[in-house]
Amino acid sequence: MSYLVVNDLSHAFETKSVLQSLSFTLEKGEIASLLGFSGSGKTTALRCIAGFETPQLGAISLNQQPLLAKGVCVPAHERHIGMVFQDYALFPHLNVFENIGFGLPKKERNRSTKIQEILELVGLPTLGKRYPHELSGGQQQRVALARALVMQPAMLLLDEPFSSLDVSLRSRLAEEVRAIIKSLNMTAILVTHDQSEAFAFSDQVGVLHEGKLQQFASPYEVYHQPANRFTADFIGESSWLKGALLSEDVLQTEAGKVKLSSPCSPVDAATFDVLIRPDDVVEDASSTLQAIIESAQFRGAEWMYQLRLASGASLKALLPSYQRYAVGTKIGVRLIAPSVVAFPHSTN
Ligand SMILES: Nc1ncnc2c1ncn2[C@@H]1O[C@H](COP(=O)(O)OP(=O)(O)OP(=O)(O)O)[C@@H](O)[C@H]1O
Numbered sequence: 001m002s003y004l005v006v007n008d009l010s011h012a013f014e015t016k017s018v019l020q021s022l023s024f025t026l027e028k029g030e031i032a033s034l035l036g037f038s039g040s041g042k043t044t045a046l047r048c049i050a051g052f053e054t055p056q057l058g059a060i061s062l063n064q065q066p067l068l069a070k071g072v073c074v075p076a077h078e079r080h081i082g083m084v085f086q087d088y089a090l091f092p093h094l095n096v097f098e099n100i101g102f103g104l105p106k107k108e109r110n111r112s113t114k115i116q117e118i119l120e121l122v123g124l125p126t127l128g129k130r131y132p133h134e135l136s137g138g139q140q141q142r143v144a145l146a147r148a149l150v151m152q153p154a155m156l157l158l159d160e161p162f163s164s165l166d167v168s169l170r171s172r173l174a175e176e177v178r179a180i181i182k183s184l185n186m187t188a189i190l191v192t193h194d195q196s197e198a199f200a201f202s203d204q205v206g207v208l209h210e211g212k213l214q215q216f217a218s219p220y221e222v223y224h225q226p227a228n229r230f231t232a233d234f235i236g237e238s239s240w241l242k243g244a245l246l247s248e249d250v251l252q253t254e255a256g257k258v259k260l261s262s263p264c265s266p267v268d269a270a271t272f273d274v275l276i277r278p279d280d281v282v283e284d285a286s287s288t289l290q291a292i293i294e295s296a297q298f299r300g301a302e303w304m305y306q307l308r309l310a311s312g313a314s315l316k317a318l319l320p321s322y323q324r325y326a327v328g329t330k331i332g333v334r335l336i337a338p339s340v341v342a343f344p345h346s347t348n
Pocket of ligand 1: 039
């Protein structure tokens with residue numbers, strides 16, 4: 001049995017359904033992220049696991065112990081789950097040391113040593129006497145993390161913990177927090193709006209849409225093998241080419257033949273929409289596939305080009321920054337994806 005099991009969770013606020021049959025599992029030491037539009041149910045899912053909301057249906061177990069089951073609903077304070085929030089939620093009148101120790105019983109053995117060890121773990125060994133208003137946002141979030149970790153929780157839930165920080169600090173702190181969580185073999189779930197943060201932070205990504213989990217898989221899989229069209233469009237950037245089935249796993253597209261990552265049955269559809277990621281396209285001067293550059297967006301390390309093929313189809317291409325072309329230039333391109341996903345053609 002997995003360390004965390006969330007099974008068939010459904011929750012509504014009065015008549016408004018917010019989570020529908022949410023199921024996923026995590027192994028000990030794994031980190032997951034929940035991604036989705038605003039209002040898709042990410043925070044509610046976290047709150048159900050923490051015990052702040054009681055779902056109408058479903059079951060949750062953690063480390064083989066039922067937290068929610070028929071006739072069982074362990075209260076939040078008995079779940080041993082640590083939480084870190086976007087707004088840090090530190091006590092302004094307590095210093096860092098006191099904030100971290102707040103939940104630890106006064107008589108706890110080695111209390112001061114434990115707090116000092118955690119302060120060192122989060123990189124603030126000398127700041128114990130400071131008050132929250134004397135700390136930067138990044139430091140306050142480290143204190144909030146320390147306060148959760150000092151309780152040695154069974155798992156950690158992080159609700160947009162980096163959202164209030166500026167972009168450069170955000171990714172650095174996310175990297176550090178991931179390293180700390182991994183060093184403790186802690187199981188964690190992060191809620192975020194930021195796909196690149198979710199990809200860098202987690203082993204598994206759950207994509208939520210209108211309360212339904214669309215896919216729960218590794219970042220690589222949700223990007224390159226999205227389970228459905230919503231995930232394909234929501235994650236990263238996508239272009240769609242029409243394809244006709246030549247054999248069970250080969251499609252003919254206007255950009256040449258492509259191999260499907262999983263075979264299709266001809267009865268699935270006559271034509272398919274083939275997902276092409278911008279990084280599936282490379283420039284190749286010797287290619288017979290010609291494309292005109294319709295727009296160019298400089299991103300630093302790369303250009304994002306919008307290309308138009310002779311067939312009229314448009315294609316996004318992410319090319320290295322030194323491959324610099326003016327709008328209107330005709331270039332040769334080639335698809336390099338070893339395999340692609342395709343869905344029965346839709347007119348939407
Ligand atoms: N206590 C509540 N009472 C009524 N409706 C609620 C309550 N909490 C959340 N909702 C509704 O449930 C839906 C899901 O909210 P939730 O906060 O889980 O989404 P989210 O994906 O975390 O959104 P965001 O990214 O904006 O934080 C929203 O429509 C929200 O308005």
